[in-house]
Amino acid sequence: MPDTATPVETSATATEHRTHASVVRDLTSRWPEHRVAPSLGRITALTELLGDPQRAYPVIHVTGTNGKGSTTAMIESLLRAAGLRTGRFTSPHLTALTERITIDGEPISDERFDEVWGELEPYVAIVDEQQIDGVACTFFEIMTAMAFAAFADAPVDVAVIEVGLGGTWDATNVADGGVAVVTPIDLDHTHLLGSTVAEIAREKAGIIKPGAHAILAGQSLEAAQVLLERCAEVGALPQREGIDFGVLGRQLAVDGQLVRLNGAEGPVEDVFIPLHGAHQASNAGLALAAVEAFLGLKALNPDVVRDGFASVTVPGRLEVVRRSPTVLLDAAHNPHGAAAVVAALEEAFDLNPLVGVIGVMADKDVRGLLETFEPALTHVVVTQVASTSRGMPAEELGELAAEIFGAERVTVAPRLDDAIEAAVGMAEVEGVGTPGVLLSGSVVLVGEARGLLVTERAPGAPATPVEDDADADWDPLERDLGGEEPTDEERESWT
Numbered sequence: 001m002p003d004t005a006t007p008v009e010t011s012a013t014a015t016e017h018r019t020h021a022s023v024v025r026d027l028t029s030r031w032p033e034h035r036v037a038p039s040l041g042r043i044t045a046l047t048e049l050l051g052d053p054q055r056a057y058p059v060i061h062v063t064g065t066n067g068k069g070s071t072t073a074m075i076e077s078l079l080r081a082a083g084l085r086t087g088r089f090t091s092p093h094l095t096a097l098t099e100r101i102t103i104d105g106e107p108i109s110d111e112r113f114d115e116v117w118g119e120l121e122p123y124v125a126i127v128d129e130q131q132i133d134g135v136a137c138t139f140f141e142i143m144t145a146m147a148f149a150a151f152a153d154a155p156v157d158v159a160v161i162e163v164g165l166g167g168t169w170d171a172t173n174v175a176d177g178g179v180a181v182v183t184p185i186d187l188d189h190t191h192l193l194g195s196t197v198a199e200i201a202r203e204k205a206g207i208i209k210p211g212a213h214a215i216l217a218g219q220s221l222e223a224a225q226v227l228l229e230r231c232a233e234v235g236a237l238p239q240r241e242g243i244d245f246g247v248l249g250r251q252l253a254v255d256g257q258l259v260r261l262n263g264a265e266g267p268v269e270d271v272f273i274p275l276h277g278a279h280q281a282s283n284a285g286l287a288l289a290a291v292e293a294f295l296g297l298k299a300l301n302p303d304v305v306r307d308g309f310a311s312v313t314v315p316g317r318l319e320v321v322r323r324s325p326t327v328l329l330d331a332a333h334n335p336h337g338a339a340a341v342v343a344a345l346e347e348a349f350d351l352n353p354l355v356g357v358i359g360v361m362a363d364k365d366v367r368g369l370l371e372t373f374e375p376a377l378t379h380v381v382v383t384q385v386a387s388t389s390r391g392m393p394a395e396e397l398g399e400l401a402a403e404i405f406g407a408e409r410v411t412v413a414p415r416l417d418d419a420i421e422a423a424v425g426m427a428e429v430e431g432v433g434t435p436g437v438l439l440s441g442s443v444v445l446v447g448e449a450r451g452l453l454v455t456e457r458a459p460g461a462p463a464t465p466v467e468d469d470a471d472a473d474w475d476p477l478e479r480d481l482g483g484e485e486p487t488d489e490e491r492e493s494w495t
Contacts, residue, residue, distance in 0.1 A: 020110040023117050024097060030139040038169040041132040043141045047174055049123040050145065053152035054159075054175040057087070060290055061175060063163040063204045064183025064217065066337045067283045070275065070314045071183055072162045074287035079158055080105055081308030082291070082300060087151035087159040089144065089172070094316055094447035101147045103154050116146045116153075140164050144171040158294065168206025180208045180236070181215045181290045183283070185223040186336035187365070198222040205230035212236045213293035215245075217286055245289035247281045252348060261285055264292040265299035273309050276318045277344025284309060316446040318344055321453040325427045325435035326351060327420075329450060331443040333361070335368035341440065342376045351436030353378035355423040358401070359385045359416065359445040362392040369441060370404045377438070379426055381411045383419035385445050416448055 047054060062072045069090055076088045085104055093099040098107040108116075120142070128136040144164070151159045161177070163170045185201050201223040208214045208230050216227055218241045231238040239245060248267055249260040256274040259281045260267055273284050287309075292299060300308075316331045318341065326349065332338045345351065356377040360366050373380070382398045385391030398412035411426075413419035420439070427435035439449045 018114065018118075020114055023114045026121075027097070027117070027139055027142060030137065030142065039133040039135075040169060040171070040174060042127055042135065042137050043144060043171040043174050045127045045130065045132060046120075046123060046137060046141065046145050047148060049126060050120065050149055053145075054148040056152040057156050058158050058294070059175045059177040060158065060160045060179040060181065060294055061163070061172065061177030061207045062160065062181040062183070062290075063167045063170075063207050064181075065186045065200070065204075066332075066334070066340065067183035067217070067279060067286075068162050070280060070317055071181060071283045071286050071290075072160050073314050074284055074309065074312050075181070075290050076102075076105065076160045077312045078287055078291045078300065078305065078308035079160070079294075081304045081311070082295075084157040085154065087147070087154060087156040088162075089147040089151075089159065090162045091140070091143070091164045092443050094443070094450055097143070100143060101150055103150065103156060108150060112150070113146075116150050117142075120145060120149060138171075141171045148175070163204070163207060166200075166206075167204040169203070170207075173207055176209045177207060177212060179213045179215060179290050179294050181286055182208075182217060182219075182227060183286065184217045184336070185219055186334070196222070198226050201226035202230075208234060208236045210234040210236065213290075213297075214238045215286055215290045215293060217241050217282060218246075239289055239293065241282065241285060241289075246285045247278075250278070250281045257281060257348075259284060261288050261305070263288060263299050263302075263305070264297055268300075268302050268305050271306055271309050274312060275314060276348040277340055278347070279340040279344065280317070315450065316443070318348075319450075321450070325424060325437060327424070327437045327453065328439070329446045329453075330438065330440045331446045332440050333364055333369070333442050335365055335372045338369050338372040338440070341438075342372060345376055345438070349436065350434055352433035353427055354436045354438060355427045356380040357383060357416075357419045357423045357437060357439040357449075358397070358441040359383045359394075359419075360392050360397060360441040361385065361388075361390045361444075363390065364442075366392060366397065366400060367404070370401055373440070374404050377405070377409075379409050379411065379423075380405055381413050381419045381423045381426075383412075383416050383445075384414045385442050386416060386448060387444050391442070391444075416445070417452060420449070420452065 060075055062068050072088060072090055076086045079086050088102045089100060091100055098110060098113050101108050124137050124142060161172050161175055163172050182204060185197060185204060197220055205227050214231050214236045216238055228238055245262050247259055248262050251258050253272060256272055259271050259273055260269055261271055273280060316329050319329045321327050321329055330341050332341045354377055356373055358380055380401055382394055382401050384394040394412050394414040398410055401410045411422055413422050423437045427437050
């Protein structure tokens, strides 16, 4: 933290008299993260005032279109298994802002979160006054700076930082990752990042810094060319999935899969991953390569690898939150992610009928998402994401779904609790096979569904289903605000 203690102490003292809800209101009143103000000017000014905390520890930086969150979680789990103290910054969150900033696998407490904001607030005010590029510090920029500062104060041995959006202009890119990880790139956020895979890859390639290790997932030809050109331009060392590392074999296992990974010094056998799908196996290959690169291209002890992967938890990724019928949550929000989910469902679950509950953001490729899910779903119940005005209205989504599924396979239920109840009823009434329900289409929707279907549990423990009751209203932002009703503007910023 900065040496100029006086303003920090003044703000910290003031923070003692504020509630966590008021701190959340301060932050969510700012420019929301889905409205990008492409500039590193504000975050650079802010981190310089703070003494550049992001330079106090080495960084592993993760970008890509899909798989960023899972890969980040796997990398951190491996590092902790190796005995390192870790920081992890991810976005978005499912139910609480504090989830975004974790130290040694634990989200920081509400109290520590509020303290960090109190320490940063006067410096944010200084940058706000400058109106760099015409904008005050945004919500995501402040969250990023808070993570950097919290990690420096901890202190951590290494920070694993997930890009918020893109790469080059993302606020996290003021950190220079010695290891840059790029998960598969596809079309998403095209209104912000570019209309072609090559344009999006160029934006994401910006996290590959001079001399870094670049850990590259299998990519389309146009994305791979852009990434390798960036490596050549800055003198980064590329390692490519399928050539330098990857999955050598995999088989289904109870509640996950058993994989054989190509490590720095040869195969690592019998690695259990408590996640489903070939895409998660690939993410594990990326994570192992990233950690071994961070350690100087040295192999991890196989037992450490097994321990690290076995303890990975990634809520909202084909997460089973109820049985009889099986209810799954997955935060797929674009066609590429949905295709991975469909493949994993076919491989790991024998669900018939399978009823979908889908709620989406209006700015996504909704048609592409529905078309990808259509072959896998017997029926779809469309609903509305309640926490944000960005959610596509249920009636509008229903009309589009009817074009793709046929009207007889579509039910409209604007309230999520009603949608879940309807889907469970449809799945059970068929009376044949093994019924299931999949909730998907938006990270925010999955967060709302977890609030309805999962009870609080100890960190690292499996999800605990709520007994057959999906009638209670759930508003994650209202929880962060201590039970107070959020305004429309706060909902917009929070998501």
